[in-house]
Structure formats: C-alpha cells, structure tokens
Amino acid sequence: MSENIKVIAFDADDTLWVNETYFREAELEFAKLLAKYETANKIDQELFKTEIKNLKHYGYGVKGFVLSMVECALDLSNYQINQRTIEEILKIGKEMLEKPIELLDGVEEVLEKLQEKFKLIVATKGDLLDQERKLEKSNLSKYFHHIEVMSDKKEKDYKKLIKHLDIESSELLMIGNSLKSDVLPLIEIGASAIHIPFHTTWIHEEVTDDKSSKSNYITLLNIKEVTSLL
Incomplete structure (x- = not known):
C-alpha cells in the first residue's frame, strides 16, 4: 500500500x-x-x-x-x-x-479517526437519489468531502475520479467489499485498495480466484482494522 x-x-x-x-x-x-x-x-x-x-x-x-x-x-x-x-x-x-440504514460494525468510529488525517469520499454505484437518501439517513455525511455516484466502477471510471480529485493514482486508497468493483480496477491503475468482504455478494460482483490471487491488495475482516494500518 x-x-x-x-x-x-x-x-x-x-x-x-x-x-x-x-x-x-x-x-x-x-x-x-x-x-x-x-x-x-x-x-x-x-x-x-x-x-x-x-x-x-x-x-x-x-x-x-x-x-x-x-x-x-x-x-x-x-x-x-x-x-x-x-x-x-x-x-x-x-x-x-424505505429500509432503515443499518451501519456495519465500527464504521462511524473509523470515519471519525480517519477524517483527521485524510480527505474522505464515498465512491459508489447505484441510483443517485437512493444513494443520497441513504447517506443522509446514515448521518455519515459530516465525515465526507463529497459523494461520487458512479455509473460503473471500471478502470476508466476511477481514472476520471482521480482526475476530478486532482491527485495522483498513488494518493488514492479505495475501501470496499467487492473485488471486482472496489479493488482490482484500483490496483490496475496504481492506486491502493483494501478489501473487506461482506457475507453476501451479488454473483455479478464475484471474480475468479485466479484474478484475485495475482493482485496486490489487503484483505481485512472488519473495517475497524483499517485504523491500525493508516
């Protein structure tokens, strides 16, 4: 990393x-x-x-x-x-x-610590209105510089994001649960990534062991472990 x-x-x-x-x-x-x-x-x-x-x-x-x-x-x-x-x-x-927002264990605690040292953003796929609604209901907005709702999460999409942020690829770290969307494209463009698996993954987001084993990224069991790395 x-x-x-x-x-x-x-x-x-x-x-x-x-x-x-x-x-x-x-x-x-x-x-x-x-x-x-x-x-x-x-x-x-x-x-x-x-x-x-x-x-x-x-x-x-x-x-x-x-x-x-x-x-x-x-x-x-x-x-x-x-x-x-x-x-x-x-x-x-x-x-x-209309589902309530159920934060995963340790999320707010980690965001609170990381915002002191880094610029934090949300980079997610989905419907803009729905994701903005969820962010507002989560009460996490105060921790983020901005929310980026992306039509897809491929290498070209992340390159666009990096250009928008006016940083180098090496200055971006992505944290997410999907190897296909949140990890592998970042490694390909020279950014860093941390994979935190969720117990259920949409089949469309799954990747072969061969693809994942060749990539240099960190896997954690819980988001709370992030603070000990940064």
Missing part, C-alpha cells in the same frame, strides 16, 4: 451499511409471487439474466432491479401475470427503498 495516500474512498453498500441482504430477501419474495410459473431456482436464474441484460439501460440500484423483476415476471408467465402481482412487485421495490 502506498505511503503517500491523501484521499480515502469508501464504497457505500455493504461497506458502510447493509444492502445486499435486502436484495436477497426481495428475490425470495419475487420467487414466491411467481411460484405457479416456475421453480425458485429457475426464477432466480432468469431474474439475474434480465438484470445483467438491463444494466446498460437502467444501471445499478433498486429501481432498475424492480423494472427487471417486472420484465422477468411478464416473460416467465408468458404475459399472463395479473395486475395485482405487478403491484406486489412494485411494493417490494418501495419497501427496499
């Missing part, structure tokens, strides 16, 4: 607060609604395919997820799905957007 870090960027979902758990719960509810048409496993597979296909249209976040659920329901039911079921799908989405 670089010794001249000036900016620490934090992923938001499943790094600062719980998120993926709510998607898994929503998928279970969705499977129950469509149980008369397909098995739970098939529904799950088809929903994932629909989500991936729609990323280029809707991006990441709850709203795109809901639209994909509706599309998947129409497809699996051969357009026989009734209006009440569509309403139930929309209800699942609204409930997701």
